[in-house]
Amino acid sequence: MTPDRDLNLNLPVLGSLAQHEASALSNYATEYGSRGYMRENTTALAWREEGKITLGNYPPVHPTETIRASRQRRPSEMRYYHLGTGIEGEKAWAVSTVMTRQNFVPSADGTGMVHALIPLWDMCNHTNGQLTTTFSPELDRSECTACRSYSAGDQIFIFYGSRSNADLFVHNGFVFGDNHHDSMRLKLGVSKADPLQAERAKLLSRLGLPTTGEFYLKTGADPVDGRLLAFLRVFSMRQEHLEHWLDSERSSDLVYPDCALETDVETKTWNFLHTRIKLLLSAYPTTMLDDLDQLNKGGLALCRRLAIQMRVSEKKILHGAIDYVEQRLLACGHPSSNN
Structure with missing residues (x-):
């Protein structure tokens, strides 16, 4: 997101325009530390009674570490992103995280699409359903409506699109067991x-x-x-x-x-x-x-x-x-x- 755009925390779920074809969301939020860049904590979005979202610990559907590992197995890709084959740890994790979380939103002047990172939306795990994310030009923000009813403490899910497990595995780093679109x-x-x-x-x-x-x-x-x-x-x-x-x-x-x-x-x-x-x-x-x-x-x-x-x-x-x-x-x- 650009610094001059508001982050409206009152939305049921925040997201980007549903045209994230460059790579989509790994949706595995990890606790970052100077010596432990991949910790065991997993964070996802949950629904609060007052109609806002909160963070909660849930089992990950797809760990980001998989994306990092695939980067390590492809030295040519790592050189392409100027990491070098010997770079590991925090930098490798950071680059792979950014590269697997790119989304497209309309540019400020409306003439094209620009890359954006949307961390809050990125915490939502995938489920079967339909795309519920749009972009509001009037409010200059991405909006995502809930795909079903939620009770307090429920984890919030979104639908990543009609993707096969092969696509989810390569671009998102997980395999969805009950994939209706496999x-x-x-x-x-x-x-x-x-x-x-x-x-x-x-x-x-x-x-x-x-x-x-x-x-x-x-x-x-x-x-x-x-x-x-x-x-x-x-x-x-x-x-x-x-x-x-x-x-x-x-x-x-x-x-x-x-x-x-x-x-x-x-x-x-x-x-x-x-x-x-x-x-x-x-x-x-x-x-x-x-x-x-x-x-x-x-x-x-x-x-x-x-x-x-x-x-x-x-x-x-x-x-x-x-x-x-x-x-x-x-x-x-x-x-x-x-x-």
């Missing part, structure tokens, strides 16, 4: 050596899809993103199918699971995805049970625990997608050929 990226492409590459590219272009790009598997009951499904269907078509859908006015239906599609194309689509997911799961050095066993035993270093939690998050998506794909194959009358 997803996993898949890189797919049509080979230039494919004899039907031109036809596939034309149909994909009509659907607004690239011939090579990133697609997503999601958490929840419908894990196959519509863009991914349409790409795989086009990828699985023979020439006669491609010609049919290029001539069809309903080609946009290819993004929907229940699109009226030839059974052999549908079967090939789901079998391909089933094989790809199995390959991804086989690439992990551990099973889901192994990971859960390590987490339950305890005694793990903080960063290692987060890495295993991230691995579990990915595997949950993949296992959920496997179950979904197998159900789709059964609906086609063709159990998975990989079982």
